[in-house]
Amino acid sequence: MSSSDQVPTEILDLARSARRVTVLTGAGMSAESGVPTFRDAQTGLWERFDPAELATPEAWAEDPAQCWAWYAWRTSLVRGAEPHPGHLALAQWQAHPGIDLRISTQNVDDLHERAGSTVLAHVHGDLFALRCADCGAPADIGYPHVVEPVAHLDPVSCAVCGGLIRPGVVWFGEALPEQAFQDSVEAAQEADLVLVVGTSGLVYPAASIPDFAGARGVPVVEINPRVSEVSASADHAWRAPAGRALPALVS
């Protein structure tokens, strides 16, 4: 484990020799863009909102207006955010000739894409992929613009069936998109290096993705300022923020 400002030599050597890199990102990847993480005490979304309150089908069924308001506020946060140098570094690395870099993200924002990356999988869905909660029809509406969290916003009715439009994210207790998860597992199985960036490693089955590489003896490197549930199974860890670590790895 290294917490120096310098790129740990063993991690730099792995990054420079890798040709098939799989990167699993979590909320910490978006933190330096100003998008709050889920569980960090000082900025964690969950500190101010309870996931059981807002990120479950039961919460939606009980109070869709509260749920819709929370996602509208989060979407406004994401729209106001910019990709940071760590996002840009991954996009630059992905563009290197001869490098197959695949990004699987737990994040529901579009910061990787806005940095120029192609994202293999959003395993927890996509804030901007709105759909009808009843008939599943995609909805090309936008969220209302919300600067500060508000308690309630009237959800929108589906033009097809009259049901309510919901965020295209995966709530707790909902199955992950099968293809997204399978593609992520395959990417870990085919990688010669796996980077796990900015995740507490608490949410399954996404947290199991790096294990599919570790089981084959492929090095797993964690980039996170703090110890996480990933740390014990990672081969190397760099205790550094993504916005500083990734540009140093790619330069």
Ligand code: BV8
């Ligand atoms: C399911 C979308 C079954 C919504 C989210 C075992 C197996 C299977 C399931 C379970 C299981 N055990 C428990 C479960 C149930 C549950 C679960 O895992 N619960 C946990 C809490 C115990 N899992 C589920 O419900 C999943 N579904 O299993 O379904 C099924 C099967 C068939 C049919 C029906 C059902 C669905 C889980 C998806 C939930 N949705 N998000 C939304 O966004 O509103 S999860 C949410 O947490 C986000 O996606 C987030 O990405 C994810 C994980 O959190 P992290 O990304 O890690 O963020 P966190 O804040 O925790 O950590 C941030 C980290 O970054 C920290 O370590 C910090 O140190 C670091 N950091 C901070 N700053 C920086 C940094 N790192 C780098 N640089 C920095 N600058």
